[in-house]
Amino acid sequence: MHKTRTLEQKFQVDFHFNVIFTQAVFDIENPLLYKLLVEKKTVSKSKILIAVDSGVINSHPHLKEKIENYFEQYTNIQLQDDIIQIPGGEASKNNESHVNTILERVNHYGIDRHSYIIAVGGGAVLDTVGFAAAIAHRGVRLIRIPTTVLSQNDSGVGVKNGINSFGKKNFTGCFASPYAVINDASFLVTLDDREWRAGIAEAIKVALIKDATFFAWIEKSANALTNRDLSVMNELIYRCADLHMQHIRNSGDPFEQGSSRPLDFGHWAAHKLEQLSNFDVRHGEAVAIGIALDSTYSFLKGHLKEESLLRILDIMVKLGFKLSHHHLTGKVIQGLEEFREHLGGQLTIMLLEAIGSGFEVHTMDTSVVLEAIGYIKKYNTQKLEA
């Protein structure tokens, strides 16, 4: 009775971009950005819109002038309008207004799919501007210039963007590949200590689940990192970005259409802690606590040796992370369901069986999560007393 005919559609989309490490990208003598902007030129004068994190402008008072001077020397690329300032920090992702600001400028200046939007800033600004670029004309070329450790080694080199809605992190967004990413080490110099440190958490995370040698390197480099050695930090970022990019490339499912999982060890609790603290706890700081929690859980469930757990907790304390927080209570357990819901399908949580080796489970024993919280609080008190 119900006869059917089927047309099958099957195709692949290629994505290709470079993450280029440089210094002083807007230095008048640095040709890198200019070369990127003209390599695939299809019109006589490429239009460029720039959005910069307000926090970056505050730390670099001459940046706007530098950017304007940089573009003035070229006649075949054209900076549109004043530089757009976007307030930095996760809270600025809590409403649509900054996405709308970008869309309005795209409309006003006739920015098209072959024009460029350059986003300069921390992860939140890159997520916001990136989302606007992805949905304007179904995708305007986006060049990310991440300015924090966290965005240079993690979010800025990935394929996600978006904003928070209904109090849920990254509820609204899409997968989209940037046109290019420029990691400029000179932006790291002005980061405050909290920001400098926070980004190291993602490096610890990826080392713990993928690369024991990298973890040992981080242990060895702890003093240099706390002493703000820029070249050591740059090496950490390079290795961490490389591991993240390999994961996206080799997962077989970069846009997570099936059940493949992003590299989100420690993140279910981290997202919830950020939310519970109204984003007072920064993402990297929350990830450090989340790593402590899931590493301790791994130990309590018999998967990880206590000796390995203590190496993990110790390096984080040495780097200055606080492993406890007054919002780290049973309330975070609600984060498990929100995490499942965001990724869809079955709950999947990564645990550790050794440093450098993660594995997945599909249920979490909430009484052991509570026990792990107690373990961390006790460890923390002992450290403070020592």
Add this chain to the structure above:
Amino acid sequence: MHKTRTLEQKFQVDFHFNVIFTQAVFDIENPLLYKLLVEKKTVSKSKILIAVDSGVINSHPHLKEKIENYFEQYTNIQLQDDIIQIPGGEASKNNESHVNTILERVNHYGIDRHSYIIAVGGGAVLDTVGFAAAIAHRGVRLIRIPTTVLSQNDSGVGVKNGINSFGKKNFTGCFASPYAVINDASFLVTLDDREWRAGIAEAIKVALIKDATFFAWIEKSANALTNRDLSVMNELIYRCADLHMQHIRNSGDPFEQGSSRPLDFGHWAAHKLEQLSNFDVRHGEAVAIGIALDSTYSFLKGHLKEESLLRILDIMVKLGFKLSHHHLTGKVIQGLEEFREHLGGQLTIMLLEAIGSGFEVHTMDTSVVLEAIGYIKKYNTQKLEA
């Protein structure tokens, strides 16, 4: 001085979906939709949200009840909430409110990436609901059930979605592949004559640039089509959808990141006419006028024989299309720049060198566009007098 290091990222994303032709998809005995919903189940009870075009509900007063009965017979899939009604027609894409309605429901009912959103309706509703599905959690599975000729043979089988912003058609949107498409012929029966006819324009378009045999088949089938022969219309839809899907698959650039062009013969003027008429002219009707304009332009520039042009104009008149409109004046020429801007890069317009064979140009002679408008108006008057 400015040393650089580069990490290269390169990957492919696979997209795969079927367009399934059936009748009476919500008939309690038709297992097609149910099978689709359970084939990749990752949770014990899949959640489903359904949004239906108000126009479809008006034409099918028992549809809501039928849908509810359909889902009630299964215990492992769960319809959430009442069926959401979305007003149909292009004008409903002019603000964000319907996208927000869907996002709110996604949040409220805990719809996740492995849940399903089913959109039932014409192209505008599919575009709106599809955009919401694409940006909720970075992509919830979308099943499109197009209910018009136009959406079954063109937009509904493609990879675009979005809404209008700043008075510009599809300004805000993204590329995203549906989970599946179900073309249900029984929805075509209740279309009014305008809607039934409008969708034929996209079939004429694709035949003109790709497939002379299909064009001849449409000429031969004109009487059956105007007499509302459902099986002939279904064949037209099947062949047209197939040609569109082949183009997406074989273009080498389905998400139009480079300079590849969609199948949009006649569309630069069509988009502008829709806008100038405040969407009184429906998309398919505007496309028919756009086809007449660019075919006439092709003839006036010496690319197309007048005999072929007259075949094109004659079949459209025979099918009941109006080839002129009081908004078809020099004002449409502004549509050229808006069309260029939306696609980006160089202006690229498809013209005809013969029936079944399109070619691209990068400039349009505006005086000849005006001449073509005059030619069509004269042709139209002669037809009316005959």
